[in-house]
Amino acid sequence: MTNQILKDFLTPQLAELKEKGLYNVINTIDGPNGPKVKIDGKMLINLSSNNYLGFSNDPRLKEKANEATELYGVGAGAVRTINGTMTIHDQLEKRIAEFKHTEAAIAFQSGFNCNMGAIPAVMTKKDAIISDELNHASIIDGCRLSGAKVLRAKHQDMDDLRRVAKEATESGLYEKIMYITDGVFSMDGDVANLPEIVEIAEEFGLITYVDDAHGSGVMGEGAGTVHHFGLSDKIDFQMGTLSKAIGVVGGYVAGTQQLIDWLKVRARPFLFSTSLTPGASAACIEALDIMTNSTENVDKLWENGDYLKEGLKQLGFNIGHSETPITPCILGEEKLAQQFSKRLMEEGVYAKSITFPTVPKGTGRVRNMPTAAHTKETLDEVLVVYEKVGKELEII
Secondary structure (H helix, E strand, O other), rough: OOHHHHHHHHHHHHHHHHOOOOOOOOOOOOOOOOOEEEEEEEEEEEOOOOOOHHHHHHHHHHHHHHHHHHOOOOOOEEEOOOOOOHHHHHHHHHHHHHOOOOOOEEEEEEEEEEEHHHHHHHOOOOEEEEEEOOHHHHHHHHHHHHOOOEEEEEEOOOHHHHHHHHHHHHHOOOOOOOEEEEEEEOOOOOOOOOOHHHHHHHHHEEEEEEEOOOOOOOOOOOHHHHOOOOOOOOOOOEEEOOOOOOOOOOOEEEEHHHHHHHHHOOOOOOOOOEEOOHHHHHHHHHHHHHHHHHHHHHHHHHHHHHHHHHHHHHHHHOOOOOOOOEEEEEEEEEHHHHHHHHHHHOEEEEOOEOOOOOOOHHHHEEEEOOOOOOOHHHHHHHHHHHHHHHHHOOOO
């Protein structure tokens, strides 16, 4: 029987979320997460995936995952620091470091775990962290866990970053100061101004941390936002995920050998969670090898992203200031965003509404993510549906 106190708490809270259009209904996909997905028996064009390069169902990755599973087993059997480190994990970390142009790398079980582990491993209550106000939730939680003083900087505002850095430095209150930012912001698709960020960091002695979960495999011919700007030797922490463009699961931090040595003895999710599965590790290596040997998937992703963006813009949708294939249609009111998403789904396009707390209140949107696996013909179908629903709801 449900505890009455818990029930009294949950019932009005859930009702309020639904009333305000903030309750997210989770849809179950029957089959692989590809350019089209099957939900409730209906095939839909999929524009909600982070499977940027189409790798999650790539036969080459599946083959490597199956081979590694046969060789090593379905699980690692222990945490990395006891006896859960297998040859395949060492190979993965070496391959990530090569891919990110750093001395070393550490693999975690998820991108979220990276930020929950790496930030508190280095920053303490004696320190300060300057954080872009639109940083990902995992960054926010990692900063809170560290106990450091969190100083918010206005989004992509370099003058404000310089002001906050100057005040924090001159205050003399902190032993270390870190600046942390997404490389690519996942809901707006804009790219961090890393060249100017590095200038400010060098001026004030800031530790630099770039969460490139949505930039790795997308920017810099796949190598990421830091590499795109030629700053691999200037950024202290390069964090990324293995579950988006790489198409599998997991996360990593790349940097100096000394930094990685420290994280392997101090990052708590690494220390207290069982390792990545051997199959996942092998599939990640294959994805990195494919990207290194050819830019075909990355090029196709950008081609499709540019095509969809231009089409939506011509129809009159507000796509914000995206500089990447991530294409938001910003609608504003949360209920409208949910209504729009529902109508798209009824017309055969799966594009989820994104509302608070994922984005600020009043900026409800539908986030569109064309991938390398989409065809132009499929995207043309999408644009026809967007025009129909947009006119019906008087959005365009």
